[in-house]
Each structure stands twice: as structure tokens, then as C-alpha cells.
Amino acid sequence: MKNNTVYDRIRARIKPETQRYVRLNLAIAMRVADILQTNGWTQKDLAQKMGKAESEISKWLSGSHNLTLKSISKMETVLGVDVLAIAQQEEIRATTLLIECESAADISERQG
């Protein structure tokens, strides 16, 4: 029977925006981290190339700051990649994996 464990209950109540918030932010974070690593850049380098203070970039990439499309666009321009689109692909991939695993668990539960 579904929704009978604490995990199911919490999973069922999670606000879509909380899930999207964590997933998208994580995907962007990982994407930016990967790009910086690939380029051999530090966050300070990114700040310099964007003409911003490092503290400003740190703020951009912190939970206390809502990244605007303008900020993301500028970051994408400096990094030379489509950060947001790739981040969304990562999010979709993670969601797909989750659905696949839940389906497999359902099948296993029915068979068991």
C-alpha cells in the first residue's frame, strides 16, 4: 500500500517549489562548479571576468539571493555555456531516474 511510511508522507507533502528550488539550484551549482573546474577557474576568477566583487558573485550563488535572468545571462555569457538549460536537463534526468526507481519499487512490491 502506498503512502504508508514516513518517507511516503513527507515525499507526498513536499511543495513542488521546494523540490524545484533544491533541484534547480543544485543543478546550477554543480554545472557552474564543473565549468569552473574544467576551465581551471576559481570563483574569484569568475568574479573578475564578470567585473564583479567576489562577494557579489558569492551572494549571487547563495540562497539569500534570487538569481535574476539578467544575472544568469551574464554568467552564461562569461562562461560561454547555457547554464540554465543544462541545469534543467540535469533536473529532468534526476526526476526521470527517481520515477524509474519508484516504478521499479512498485513492480517489486506488487510481485513481492
Next chain:
Amino acid sequence: MNTFAKLLPVDALSGPKVKYYTPQLQDEKGNLLTPEIENFFLRHESIERLTDMLDEIFVWLEEMAFAAGARPEFFRNERNAGALPPDNQQRERFGKYLKIAYRDQNNLRLYVIRLNMQVVILLNGGEKTTRNPENCSNVRKHFLKAQRIAKALDEALNTGDLRYNRDKTDIVFDQNFEFSIL
């Protein structure tokens, strides 16, 4: 007090990137108690002011399991154990970008033992109200228990009672494996 514990897989949260396990302790009469991570969620799921913090930790666990893996920078150092969410110093040190996945204020602590990128032991925790966890009535016992469990599992890894599989993507142990938490 000498308490024994078994190690259980947490299939409900595990994914292709991370396998989670949790201890199940026994009381003094040998009865099995609620597994640690389940107890953590059960105790906090109905506390309204902690809802967002708890849900975020839950989503974070799933994200690691299904997408990111258990990167060290995702964890806060808690002596011999770890915890979620990471502290600002860790964020600064390992990856400033990671801060974005958290709310600024999240005083809920989930103690964990990160064995490697693929295996994490989920423990228990609570709402931390003081800087030093040993001074906080909510988390003190969970913090100290995490230290004892970390020590016990370290010993089990040394003796071979607990082992990694060939590619270190999981741990292997006998079905009857149990460890003592002194």
C-alpha cells in the same frame, strides 16, 4: 550502557548514486527500536515550523541519491561524524556554490556518517539551539550517539565485519552483523 545495533538499508531514500543505511538499535531487553533515520523523520514530520527545513533535507538526500552523489562538501563536520546541512565554513572551503541549495536558516541537524561518495549512514538528529551540540538538549544525545556509532563502524571496517564491495559502491556485511555502541 552497552547497546547493540543492526545496520539496515534505507531503500526508500537510496538511489543509483548513493546507498543509504541506518542503524536499528536494541533496547536493554533486546527489542528492536525504530530505525534511526525513520525516528528522525517521524519525530519532526508534524512540527510545522520545521516543515520546510525537514523537507529540504529530505529532498537533498534524494538529490544526492539520484543525481549528485555524496560529495564531501555537502556535509558538515561533526567530530568523527557528519551532518546535514553543511556549515558556512565548509561551503567556503569546498564549494561556495553549494550554499544555494539551502535556506539561510536551517537549524535542523541530521547526523550522518559519510563512508564515501556512494555510501552514507543516516542517523538521527534534532533542532540545534546552541553553538556547541553537547550543550543542546535537543541534539546532544544524537551527537554523542553519532560519535559512538562512527567509532563502532570504523572498528567494524578494520576487522572486516563491514567491508566495501569490489568497486566501493556499496558495503557488504553478514545478515547477522551487529555492532556494540558503548
